[in-house]
Amino acid sequence: MRRLFLGCIATSVAAAVFSLPALAADTIKIGVVNETTGPNAEAGVYTVNGARLALEEINKAGGILGKQVELLLEDNQSTNPGTVLAYSKLAGEGVPAVIGPIRSTQTQAISPSVAKAGIPTMFGGTDPSLTHTGNPWLFRCRPNDSFSSLVIANFGVNTLKLKKWAIVHSTDAFGTGGMNALVQALKAYDITPVLVQGYTNNSQDFTPIVLAIKKSGADVIGSYMTNSPDVGIFAKQLRQLGLTTTWIGSPSVITDTALKLAGSGLYGVYGIADFTPGASTEAKAYADKYRAKYNLEADVYSSWAYDAMHVLANAINQAKSTDKEAIRKTILGTCGYKGVEGTYCFDENGDGLRGYNIVRNDEGKVVFIKHIDNPKK
Amino acid sequence: MEALANNLQVLFQGLALGSIYALVALGFVLIIRATNVVNFAQGDFAMLGGYAMILFTVGMPGNPELHIPGFAMHVPYGVAILLAAVVMAIIGLAFNYGVYYPLRNRSFLPVLISTLGASIFLQNTVLALFNPQPRPLDKLFNIEGVTIGGVFLDSQYLVILVFTILAVAFQYFFFEHTLIGKKLQATSQDKDMARLLGIPVTLMIIITFVYSAVLGGLAGMLVAPILFVSIGMGSTIALKAFAATIIGGFGDVAGAIVGGIIIGVIESFAAYYISVPYKDAYAFLALFLVLLFRPQGIFGEKVSEKA
Secondary structure, three states, rough: OOHHHHHHHHHHHHHHHHHHHHHHHHHHEEEEEOOOOOOHHHHHHHHHHHHHHHHHHHHOOOOEEEEEEEEEEEEOOOOOOHHHHHHHHHHHHOOOOOOOOOOOOHHHHHHHHHHHHHEEEOOOOOOHHHHHOOOOOOOOOEEOOOOHHHHHHHHHHHHHOOOOOEEEEEEEEHHHHHHHHHHHHHHOOOOOEEEEEOOOOOOOOOOOHHHHHHOOOOOOOEEEOOOHHHHHHHHHHHHHOOOOEEEEEOOHHOOOOHHHHHHHHOOOOEEEEEEOOOOOOHHHHHHHHHHEEEEEEEEHHHHHHHHHHHHHHHHHHHHHHOOOOHHHHHHHHOOEEEEEEEEOOOOOEEEEEEEEEEEEEOOOOEEEEEEEOOOOO | HHHHHHHHHHHHHHHHHHHHHHHHHHHHHHHHHHHOOOOOHHHHHHHHHHHHHHHHHHEEOEHHHOEEEOOOOOOOOOHHHHHHHHHHHHHHHHHHHHHHHHOOOOOOHHHHHHHHHHHHEEEEEEHHHHOOOOOOOOOOOOOEEEEOEEEEEHHHHHHHHHHHHHHHHHHHHHHHOOOHHHHHHHHOOOOOHHOOOOOOOOHHHHHHHHHHHHHHHHHHHHOOOOOOOHHHHHHHHHHHHHHHHHOOOOOOOHHOOOOHHHHHHHHHHHHHOOOOOOOOHHHHHHHHHHHHHHHOOOOOOOOOHHH
16 A cells, blocks of 8 residues: 555656646646636636636647647736736736736726736726727727617617617716717717606615606617616616616616516516627537536626637637737737627727627516627727 | 696605605614614614515525525515514614613713714624625515506505504604603603612613614615615615604604605605706705704704703
């Protein structure tokens, strides 16, 4: 027994010693700045899950430039300073590319470091300005917020043929920004909303708003609401006072919490989403693979990282080298790659996606209706 | 005709929300009368009442990070209300011994800050035990409501209105026509004198905290099916309820009720006729005007007579 044990140790030590240098020379390491600890740690797990799933597929298909690929994970503690630290560490390791954060604020925090290091960095934050600061190394793998209002207006006007709009929005930064963008988007169709109605977050009563909508004769409601309880109370009161007006909302109307709170109040409501399992054959296949491997339902936290890994792998293979400038150019040239979030086509700012999925609440189940893409400007 | 229905609808919502403010304001008034201190955790009693209902009707999700196991409980709604009321009574007792009692001989300010600290503590404890997602709660009766002449009356709002009337009647009777109520009043007016007369002051204050925690909890349980159960649910209500106690007259039972209803109705009509985003401002504008022209509030302040 003892000899067997020693033998095992000797073998494994030998294996480790001999394989180490070989490994270092033969793998390509992609950096991942991720939320492993802190308040967002749950989302962080999903992001790594998505990246790992893509990694397996890439390695099975022969890796990048004929080499196997590894992930180099760095925890950012769910904070901005943590993200800067983690990024610097990865830059010091000399990785050819990085999968960055999904949070806008963290992306903003590392933007100067990214520009300084000159490493192609994929990220998922949706604040439109992040790709408009003149930093050529940032690439977004989700649609940014400026496209959501275009998609809401497009779907309401072109698909549902509804022209009398009422806009309900929270008066916070997100809600007011969304309202302004939606008013602009409707202007393109020569439509002026019949009602634009703000409310402060945590309102306890939406009766005045419901009555105003009734009075306005609107046939469609576009909404940018922030908190789920507000969505829930508004939805219930809307139905209680007998309004069955079509409603197209920002993603808050289809969150799990809003669905639970509002119950039947949100049945039939349309929402927009950037990842929906049923949106395409790619998305469906991904959701199945993800469920099989992790016994979890895939969501946007994993899907964007999965896409980012594949886009990167393709770009490096196409560049035929790990030269950062060459990779940057091939990512920018990526157009037509069918990811699970949509079809990627990068513009000169580094925005890869411009479309959203329209989904509908079918008696409590979120079903895919259609995908709407915006043209590259 | 439709205009009338709309106005009645707005009035009903205002009365119903006003009743909730009034219920929480009643809790404020009780503690002010017994201890001369504003309890800033009064709104959190409402929040705890809501979560106690979640605890007994659904269960607790648990927190793996803190190694707190989750469990499910499904007792009938009526039993859950009783159990939740018992939980609130225990919380009121603990609140008395943990927050008020150690500071009872100090001035107004330390006790006030102590209740503020308790509010933060309670919110974060609930956050750790339950997760931050707001939760729905079933209504007391299994019907949405009734529509009469184009006005929708939410069944839960009707329950709230009825309960408020009962609570007010009970409280009036309790304070003015029972010996224990009179002892409580004496305690609030002059603790030393009350003690000299043989009134068990400490016990009176314990009773006050227990009663006010149960009342606050009931307000939370009643409003939860409409506003949902969330960590912050008590804060917004408590702010309006506090304004109501000042408008009605600091420490006056009838004043708290009238103040609460006034704020609810003003808010509702101003939102309908003037502007929704400034809804909260009208309540505080009313507060400002009362402070300016009638600082003692509509019904004056009984306790101030002692000076």
